[in-house]
Amino acid sequence: MAPAVPIALGQMRRRPGAFAGLAAALFLALATLTLFGSLLAADVTTAAAVRRTATGPSLTVIAGAFGEIAVLVAFFVVVNALGFALRQQHRELALLRTVAATPRQTRRLVRCQVVATALLVAAPGWGAGAVAARLLLAELRRRGMATAGVRIPGTAVPGLVALAAVLVVGLAASAVAARRISRIAPAAALTASSTEHGRTGVPRLSAGVGALVGGGLLLRLAATRPQEQTDKAGQAALLGAVVLLGALALAGPLAARAVTAALGAPVRALAPGAGWLADANLRGYARRLSSAVVPVALLVGLSGTMLVMTRTAGHATDASAAGAVSATDVWLRQAELTMLTCFAAVSTVNTLIAVTAERRREFALLRLVGATRPQVLRMLTAEAALTTAVGVLLGAAVAGAASAAFSRAATGSWLPSVPVADCCGIAAGAAALTAVAVLATGLRTLRGPAAELAGGDRG
Incomplete structure (x- = not known):
């Protein structure tokens, strides 16, 4: 060589x-x-x-x-x-x-x-x-x-x-x-x-279980912090969310396939043709689905955790004469939220573009067997909707667990204060990023004669 x-x-x-x-x-x-x-x-x-x-x-x-x-x-x-x-x-x-x-x-x-x-x-x-x-x-x-x-x-x-x-x-x-x-x-x-291999290897699953346990221990540590150590509780909760998202990345094919199986029926009912094909594609290629879902979950999980923690800390300050969290702490959390959102957004866009672009030959074969460009784009739209829904649900689950642990330390209650409008904005932003990245890449990938694309390079 x-x-x-x-x-x-x-x-x-x-x-x-x-x-x-x-x-x-x-x-x-x-x-x-x-x-x-x-x-x-x-x-x-x-x-x-x-x-x-x-x-x-x-x-x-x-x-x-x-x-x-x-x-x-x-x-x-x-x-x-x-x-x-x-x-x-x-x-x-x-x-x-x-x-x-x-x-x-x-x-x-x-x-x-x-x-x-x-x-x-x-x-x-x-x-x-x-x-x-x-x-x-x-x-x-x-x-x-x-x-x-x-x-x-x-x-x-x-x-x-x-x-x-x-x-x-x-x-x-x-x-x-x-x-x-x-x-x-x-x-x-x-x-x-x-x-694509259908099975997730034992070492990967073992690492995922280990990360899940580690994330749970970090959340327990956050929940048991005294109220005067709210900052340390917040850092432990956020670190626990990152570790849980790592566990999701390791065991992603199983988790994503399970959630997709539950969400696939409504999509098939709303769009019988494109929805059925989108659901079959996502469940049949679990690794590809996991690769697309995990960045969306990362975006929603980290952003949602930071937003809910900041709102909960603010309410704890209002209710406490001692002031559990200062305005400086809130500003630092908001700055950290902005930075983490940028990272997660870049990861989401990069991954979705790569996942869609590598399907050039698949799209060409669909066109060769009679599918039109609009039909392929409708299938991609249904896939983007399913991917967003799965990612949002998994990310929201991580954010909910981390926020509950922080709320227990800051307020004594497991129920955090949730800024509903802001959280809906995060979900809408994730949906917009997913749709734009998938459809824009799909349009670019569909250019050219189908016969040439089907017989050419995958990249």
């Missing part, structure tokens, strides 16, 4: 769209780590006497509170995007296996692609993170949470640490993502590139 680097770069030049989602995810991760690393560096390099003049939590505490969740979500998005980058070039990797490429060479090629993509977005990620750090520091100064003497140091250390961390996570994710194709026999690799 030829050296891995030229082949990896050739694949990236040939399929730039397959790596766009991975590049966006790595960019967000680099920018986030650089942002919080810069705040930590600013706090460390500021004299103690200057730091003591500020009110509220220190920059280190703020960076830690923001960063621990944002970084986990960013890495979640990286792993998801990398899986799709590999999935879109599965056929090429399988062909390499049939011409004597070893499993080690295949994994090395994937690692080269991850490193090349990370290096490509390193400079823009550093720049965006540094600018975001200065803007956030300026806002903290305006609110009296940082003094005028605090400055972002002109050092490259936060950016270099961010790049090292992203590379470590990306390489670890590449080892997991390339495991399937690198371990099976060369002849089977080519066959597997056009099929």
Whole structure:
């Protein structure tokens, strides 16, 4: 086999769209780590006497509170995007296996692609993170949470640490993502590139159960915090929501298929033709369904958790003479909500575009057997509606569990205060993102003669 680097770069030049989602995810991760690393560096390099003049939590505490969740979500998005980058070039990797490429060479090629993509977005990620750090520091100064003497140091250390961390996570994710194709026999690799396994492996299910238990323990920890530790309860509840969403990603095919089976009947009744085909497609391709549903659940679960927690904390403050949560805490939660929503929205759009684009040959075959473009688009509309409904329900379940745990700590009641209008807005936003991403990609994918698309490349 030829050296891995030229082949990896050739694949990236040939399929730039397959790596766009991975590049966006790595960019967000680099920018986030650089942002919080810069705040930590600013706090460390500021004299103690200057730091003591500020009110509220220190920059280190703020960076830690923001960063621990944002970084986990960013890495979640990286792993998801990398899986799709590999999935879109599965056929090429399988062909390499049939011409004597070893499993080690295949994994090395994937690692080269991850490193090349990370290096490509390193400079823009550093720049965006540094600018975001200065803007956030300026806002903290305006609110009296940082003094005028605090400055972002002109050092490259936060950016270099961010790049090292992203590379470590990306390489670890590449080892997991390339495991399937690198371990099976060369002849089977080519066959597997056009099929989908119906079963979820025992290791994956075991990891999902472990994540579910871990998320439950974190929510229990949040619920048992005393009222004066509401901030810690909020961080534990939000971290628990992220872990539960990770469990959903691991056991997604089973969960998504079960919920789709319950929701499929109304869709089939409302749209007998397109609805039946959409329901059959989603249930028949459980992994593809899970890949589309999990980002929607991530968007709804994280945004819903933050919104309900913020409203519950506000009501706890109004009811308590001591004031459980300050206006500064509420502002920090709102800022964190904005950041997490951006991450989740990027993941949702990237994933839905990739999932739809890789179905080029499927759509062409439908057209060859008599389906018109409007009929295929109606099927995609029904699929987008089902995907949104499943994602919203699963995300709402996670948000409900996390919010209940936080409410128990903040108010003594398991019933949180729910901003119904805002939560409906989140669901509507998720539906809009899903519909636009799926239908716009579907229109683009349907262009061209069906015969050529059916016999061409999948990508």
